[in-house]
Amino acid sequence: MKDLFSRTLQTTIIFLVVGGILVLSFGGFFSSVTNQFTGGLVSVQQWFATRYLAIQEFLAAPRDIVSLRSRNAELQKQVSDLQAQVISLQQRVNETEILAALVAFSRTNPDSSYKAASVIGRDPSPFLHYIIINRGSNDDIRRGMPVVTSEGLVGRVDAVIADAARVQLITDPASSVNVYLKNTKTDAMLIGSITGDVSLDLISQSATVQPGDLILTSGLGGGFPPDLIVGQVVNVRKLAAELFQQATVQPAVDFSRLQIVLVITNFRAVDIAPLIPTVTP
Numbered sequence: 462m463k464d465l466f467s468r469t470l471q472t473t474i475i476f477l478v479v480g481g482i483l484v485l486s487f488g489g490f491f492s493s494v495t496n497q498f499t500g501g502l503v504s505v506q507q508w509f510a511t512r513y514l515a516i517q518e519f520l521a522a523p524r525d526i527v528s529l530r531s532r533n534a535e536l537q538k539q540v541s542d543l544q545a546q547v548i549s550l551q552q553r554v555n556e557t558e559i560l561a562a563l564v565a566f567s568r569t570n571p572d573s574s575y576k577a578a579s580v581i582g583r584d585p586s587p588f589l590h591y592i593i594i595n596r597g598s599n600d601d602i603r604r605g606m607p608v609v610t611s612e613g614l615v616g617r618v619d620a621v622i623a624d625a626a627r628v629q630l631i632t633d634p635a636s637s638v639n640v641y642l643k644n645t646k647t648d649a650m651l652i653g654s655i656t657g658d659v660s661l662d663l664i665s666q667s668a669t670v671q672p673g674d675l676i677l678t679s680g681l682g683g684g685f686p687p688d689l690i691v692g693q694v695v696n697v698r699k700l701a702a703e704l705f706q707q708a709t710v711q712p713a714v715d716f717s718r719l720q721i722v723l724v725i726t727n728f729r730a731v732d733i734a735p736l737i738p739t740v741t742p
Contacts, residue, residue, distance in 0.1 A: 573686065574727040576600060580719050581625065588655055590633035591616070592719060597624045605684070605730030608722050613690035613713030614638070614678060615722055617730070626724075630716055631691070632657045639681040640691055644674045648681065651691060651710065659692065664706035670697045676710060683731030 578600075582593030596602045598621050608615040608628045616636065619629040629636055631653055638651040640661070647668035649661045664670060674694040680687030692712040699706045 573725045575723040576602070576726050577721055577723055578602075578626075579721055588634070590630040590636075590653060590657060590716075591619065592628050592630065592722075594626050594628060594722060594724070595624065596724060597622050597626050599623050601726060602626050602724055603729070607685050607689065607725045607728055607730075609689060609725065610714055610719070610722055612715070613692065614685070615714055615716075615719065617684065618724065628722070631712065632659055632716060638685060638691065639679045640676050641679040642668070642670060642674050642694070643677055644671070645669055648679055649676075649708075651676065657716075659710040659712050661694070661708040661710055662705060664708060666699070666704070666706060668706065670694060670699075670706060670708055672696055683733050685730075686725065686728050 576596060578594035578596040580592050581595045584591045592615075594608075602618060602621055604618050604621055606618045608617060614631060616628045616630040616633070618626050620627040631638055631651060633653045634655050636651075636653040639648065640651045641648045642664075645668050647665055647670070648663075650663045651659060652662055653659055661676070672694050676691040676693065678685040678687055678689040678691060690713050692710045695709045695711050697706060697708045
């Protein structure tokens with residue numbers, strides 16, 4: 462009987478305690494404790510979640526770096542290919558523009574026959590000024606033929622082999638071209654120099670020469686056909702004690718950017734040196 466009474470009493474006490482807890486809970490007496498417990502549990506979960514993500518990123522980082530490096534290499538190759546394509550297209554555009562200008566020049570000067578040639582070499586010496594073109598005797602190129610662009614006179618063929626030729630530029634120190642000043646119809650001699658500068662000599666003292674005057678080939682001497690544009694006068698040097706005036710010249714052609722030129726094939730230079738009388742003392 463005592464055991465039965467004891468168990469009944471315990472059961473009653475447990476029900477009373479549970480009931481009391483439930484009454485207190487429904488009455489809101491445990492809300493602050495519950496909130497604190499829940500907040501602490503959430504904080505613990507966040508801490509574990511943060512650490513888990515950090516560990517996951519750390520373990521995945523090597524694979525990501527390898528993938529990014531591979532992708533970066535692919536993009537760099539694509540950029541290099543695109544840059545090469547752009548450069549190639551720009552070169553084609555430049556060549557097309559040059560050829561169009563040369564065609565226009567040849568149409569405006571129909572009396573001459575032309576053969577286009579590409580520049581494949583330049584002089585390595587600072588004392589000589591010439592270019593190498595990819596046309597030679599197999600293309601009927603001969604020594605002495607004038608070479609021009611749409612801008613003006615370049616020079617003349619100085620030496621020829623089967624598939625190439627050397628062109629002496631008008632800037633060469635051994636070059637001399639008979640020219641005239643268009644505004645005053647005054648003859649002069651165009652000469653090159655070691656530095657590549659071009660100047661006029663043998664200008665009559667009576668001629669009125671001004672900066673900007675246009676210079677053309679005169680055809681005298683038999684070396685070049687007449688009326689090819691050479692350049693413009695930059696400044697004039699005139700001294701009363703000297704027999705002739707001198708002038709510096711800005712060539713019409715930009716020799717540093719020569720790519721394609723025209724050879725005048727129906728012109729044959731004439732060496733008139735044997736016809737010039739010599740003065741004996």
